[in-house]
Amino acid sequence: MSLDAAGLFALLPAVYRTRDATNGGPLQALFEVLATQSGIVEENIEQLYDDQFIETCMPWVIPYIGDLIGYNSIYQTAAGLDSRAEVANTIGYRRRKGTPIALQQVAMDVSGRAAVVVEEFRRLITTQSMRLPRPHLAECLNLRRSAVMDSLSDLAFDQSNRTVDVRRIAPRIRDVQDPDPAPLDIALHGPGRFNIPDIAVHLWRWQPWTINQAPAFVVDARRFKFNPIGLDIPLFSLPPTSYLPFTHINTRLDVPQPIRRGEFRRELSDFYGQSMMLYADNAAIPATQICCANLADRPGGSWCKVQAGKIAIDPELGRIQYADDLTPPQSLSVTYNYGFPAAIGGGPYDRTASLGQEVPTQNPALANFFAQVGTPTFPDLATAIAQWNLQPAGSTGIIVLTGFERYAIDLTGANAITLASDSTLAIAAAVPVPLGGPRDMTWNNACVTLLGNIDVIGLPPPPMSEGEIPPIGQLIINGLLIEGQLTITGSAVAVQLSDCTLVPGLGAANPGLSPCEPSVIVENDATLCIARCIAGPIAASAAGSVRVCNSIVDANSPCCVAYSGADGYSAGADLHVEDSTIVGKVRTRTMRLASNTIFFARLGKHDPWPAALWCSRRQVGCVRFCSLPSPAITPRCYECLPPDADSAAKFAPHFITLRYGHPSYALLSGDVPMAVWRGADNGSQMGVYYQIEETEAVSNVQIRTPEYLPVMLEAGIFLHPSQPLPSPVLPPFGYYYGVRPRTCCGDEDDSAQTVFHGIGVELL
Structure with a gap:
C-alpha cells in the first residue's frame, strides 16, 4: 500500500489534526478505516493487472483466458494441478500437434503423472528392401542382448518388434450400462496394440x-x-x-x-x-x-x-x-x-498441512512440555513419556522423534502414556530446522519406526464444583510407523492418528500373534480418529466412537474381522468412515456415515455372522456411494454397489494386491468394474485412493489425446500397474496325514477353515 493511515492523516491541515487530537482522535480513527479499505482496493487493482497473464492470474480467471484461445475445460486434479500449465502451453501444443513430444507433454500436464507415448507402428516387422534396409526392424530377437530380453514384459520400453495386430487399440464402442460392470481396461484401450494407426499412451500410477x-x-x-x-x-x-x-x-x-x-x-x-x-x-x-x-x-x-x-x-x-x-x-x-500411489501411512512426505491446525504442533514454542528423543536429556521415548506423565492436568506437550530412526519400545504397564483431563500430547516425526531454535521443526522428510506396543491410559477427571464435565485428554500421533498394538484404556480420552502406519498383522515384532490380531484396541468410551493411515483391525468398545478417513483398515483377509467390539465379535463403537478401504468383516453398533468407501469382505464357511457388514441399528445413519459385500445389514443406502444381490459378483472390486508392503497395495486393478472406478459421489473411484483423483487424471488424458493425434491415428491408454498379481499357489493335496494351512482365508470359499487331509478326512 502506497499510503498508510499515518500518511493519509498527515495530508490534512495541521489545524484539523490539532482539533481532532483535542476531541480524542475520532477523525484519525476514520482515516485508519479509510486506509484499510484503500489497501484492499489497491491490492485488487494490482491483482487485476496480474490476472491478465496466465502465470500470475487467479484460478477463477484461467477458464476466461483459455476461452480466448479456444481452450475447453477438463477435470481439475488433486495433485495441486489446475489447468494453468495446459492453458499456458496450448499454443505450444498446437504448434507441435501430431508429434510424440506434444502428446507426451499434454498427457503429463493434464494428469500430473509421468507419461510415455509410443508409436507402435515403429515396432512392426516389415518386409525388408535391399534399397532401404532397416536393421532395427529385425524379425528375430537377439538373445545375446540382455536388455532386449529384460524389457519384454515392459510395455512402454519393449525394444522387440512384433507382427501386425489388426485389432483396434482404441476403446471399443459399446453400450454403457448404469451402473457399468465393464472392466476398466476395456474403457481405456482395445485388445490390439501393434498396428500402423496405433499410438499407446502409458501412465504411471506410482x-x-x-x-x-x-x-x-x-x-x-x-x-x-x-x-x-x-x-x-x-x-x-x-x-x-x-x-x-x-x-x-x-x-x-x-x-x-x-x-x-x-x-x-x-x-x-x-x-x-x-x-x-x-x-x-x-x-x-x-x-x-x-x-x-x-x-x-x-x-x-x-x-x-x-x-x-x-x-x-x-x-x-x-x-x-x-x-x-x-x-x-x-x-x-x-x-x-x-x-x-498416495501420501498415506507413515512416510517421508510433507505433513505440514495436516498438522497446521493441531495444538501444540502448530506452535511448539508455546507447549508446556517439549522433548526431542535422541538428545542427552531424552535418550529414548520411554524417558520422554515418563517426564510427560509427571506434568499437571491441563498441560500441552510435544515429543519429537527425528529423521528415520528406529526404536524398540515397551510403553505398557508402568511405562504407559497417561492423559490427564484437558491435557494434550503430540508425538510426531520431524526434522529440526538447520540454524533454528531448539523447538523449530519441519514436519517433512521424517518417518520414525517404533517396534513394540503402546498403552494409553486416561486418568479420572477431578470432581467439578458445579457438576460440569471437564474436558478430556487428547493424544495426537503423527508420522510414525508402528509395528505393534495400540491399546486405549482408563477414562475417556481422544486419540488422533494421522499419517501413520500400524502394520497390519503386527509384523515380525510379534511372530506368535495371529495375522488377524487387532492393531488398535479401545476398551473405554474413547474417541478415536484415524486419518490418512494404514492400520490393521480395530477392536473398539461400543461405548466410544471411531472415525476413519482416507485410510486403509486391513484384516489381512476379507473373511477376518476388520472392525468389531473389544472381544472381536460383539458390535463395535459407532463408526463414521469416509473415502477409505476396509478389508475384512465389519460389525458396528451404529454406522453414522459411510461414504465413498470399499468394504471388501465376505463370510467364511460356517461363519456365525449373518452378514459381512453388520450394523446393529439400522434406523440411524446413512451409507452412500459405497461398495458393499453381499449380504450386508446396513442403514438406508444411496447409490451403493451392488445394485442387487444377484449382481454382487459383477460389481465386486478388484485389486492389484492386498499384500501390505507392495507398491500397489490396495490399488484398483485394470479389471475393476467401471461402476467402482467412477462410483464415488464426484465421479471418482471409491476407496482410499479417492483422494488422489486418479479417475479424473486418466479421463483428462482420454479427453485431450484425440485433439493432438495425427490424422487417421488412434490411441489407447495403458496404466502401470494394471494387472493383478497372481495368487500364491498352494501345494497339492497328498495321501498323508497333516495340516495344510491356507496362505489367506480369502482365497477360496472354504478358506476360513484350516484344511486337514489324510485317510478318512471326509468322515470328520
Whole structure:
C-alpha cells in the first residue's frame, strides 16, 4: 500500500489534526478505516493487472483466458494441478500437434503423472528392401542382448518388434450400462496394440518417496534389508525433478518404476548414487564396491555367494549382503526410494498441512512440555513419556522423534502414556530446522519406526464444583510407523492418528500373534480418529466412537474381522468412515456415515455372522456411494454397489494386491468394474485412493489425446500397474496325514477353515 493511515492523516491541515487530537482522535480513527479499505482496493487493482497473464492470474480467471484461445475445460486434479500449465502451453501444443513430444507433454500436464507415448507402428516387422534396409526392424530377437530380453514384459520400453495386430487399440464402442460392470481396461484401450494407426499412451500410477539415511534392517552380521521392518520391497528409480516443456522425450530413467536386476547390473551408475546409496559407519560406500545379485532365499535360509570384495544389492527384493572377506560395519544406513500411489501411512512426505491446525504442533514454542528423543536429556521415548506423565492436568506437550530412526519400545504397564483431563500430547516425526531454535521443526522428510506396543491410559477427571464435565485428554500421533498394538484404556480420552502406519498383522515384532490380531484396541468410551493411515483391525468398545478417513483398515483377509467390539465379535463403537478401504468383516453398533468407501469382505464357511457388514441399528445413519459385500445389514443406502444381490459378483472390486508392503497395495486393478472406478459421489473411484483423483487424471488424458493425434491415428491408454498379481499357489493335496494351512482365508470359499487331509478326512 502506497499510503498508510499515518500518511493519509498527515495530508490534512495541521489545524484539523490539532482539533481532532483535542476531541480524542475520532477523525484519525476514520482515516485508519479509510486506509484499510484503500489497501484492499489497491491490492485488487494490482491483482487485476496480474490476472491478465496466465502465470500470475487467479484460478477463477484461467477458464476466461483459455476461452480466448479456444481452450475447453477438463477435470481439475488433486495433485495441486489446475489447468494453468495446459492453458499456458496450448499454443505450444498446437504448434507441435501430431508429434510424440506434444502428446507426451499434454498427457503429463493434464494428469500430473509421468507419461510415455509410443508409436507402435515403429515396432512392426516389415518386409525388408535391399534399397532401404532397416536393421532395427529385425524379425528375430537377439538373445545375446540382455536388455532386449529384460524389457519384454515392459510395455512402454519393449525394444522387440512384433507382427501386425489388426485389432483396434482404441476403446471399443459399446453400450454403457448404469451402473457399468465393464472392466476398466476395456474403457481405456482395445485388445490390439501393434498396428500402423496405433499410438499407446502409458501412465504411471506410482509415486517415488525418498528415505534418507535410515538404519538398515539387520538380518545378521552380513545381511541387511532396506525396509525398516524387514519386508522384501522393490527399490524404485528416482526421475529427474523436471524438464522444460517440449524439450525431452521420456526414457526409462524418467518414470518411477521398480528397478530390475538386469538394468541395475548393466547401468549401475544410473541408479546407485542417484536412486539409492549405502553408508557404512556414516561413510558413503563407493559404486566400485557395489554389485548386483539375486538375493532370494535358498534352501537352508542362505541367500547367495557374493563376489569377493563386493557388497551385493538386490533391487527387486531390497536386500543387501556383504562378501565373506569384508568386515561388516557397526552400523549401516541406507538411502533409497520406494513406490506408493498416495501420501498415506507413515512416510517421508510433507505433513505440514495436516498438522497446521493441531495444538501444540502448530506452535511448539508455546507447549508446556517439549522433548526431542535422541538428545542427552531424552535418550529414548520411554524417558520422554515418563517426564510427560509427571506434568499437571491441563498441560500441552510435544515429543519429537527425528529423521528415520528406529526404536524398540515397551510403553505398557508402568511405562504407559497417561492423559490427564484437558491435557494434550503430540508425538510426531520431524526434522529440526538447520540454524533454528531448539523447538523449530519441519514436519517433512521424517518417518520414525517404533517396534513394540503402546498403552494409553486416561486418568479420572477431578470432581467439578458445579457438576460440569471437564474436558478430556487428547493424544495426537503423527508420522510414525508402528509395528505393534495400540491399546486405549482408563477414562475417556481422544486419540488422533494421522499419517501413520500400524502394520497390519503386527509384523515380525510379534511372530506368535495371529495375522488377524487387532492393531488398535479401545476398551473405554474413547474417541478415536484415524486419518490418512494404514492400520490393521480395530477392536473398539461400543461405548466410544471411531472415525476413519482416507485410510486403509486391513484384516489381512476379507473373511477376518476388520472392525468389531473389544472381544472381536460383539458390535463395535459407532463408526463414521469416509473415502477409505476396509478389508475384512465389519460389525458396528451404529454406522453414522459411510461414504465413498470399499468394504471388501465376505463370510467364511460356517461363519456365525449373518452378514459381512453388520450394523446393529439400522434406523440411524446413512451409507452412500459405497461398495458393499453381499449380504450386508446396513442403514438406508444411496447409490451403493451392488445394485442387487444377484449382481454382487459383477460389481465386486478388484485389486492389484492386498499384500501390505507392495507398491500397489490396495490399488484398483485394470479389471475393476467401471461402476467402482467412477462410483464415488464426484465421479471418482471409491476407496482410499479417492483422494488422489486418479479417475479424473486418466479421463483428462482420454479427453485431450484425440485433439493432438495425427490424422487417421488412434490411441489407447495403458496404466502401470494394471494387472493383478497372481495368487500364491498352494501345494497339492497328498495321501498323508497333516495340516495344510491356507496362505489367506480369502482365497477360496472354504478358506476360513484350516484344511486337514489324510485317510478318512471326509468322515470328520
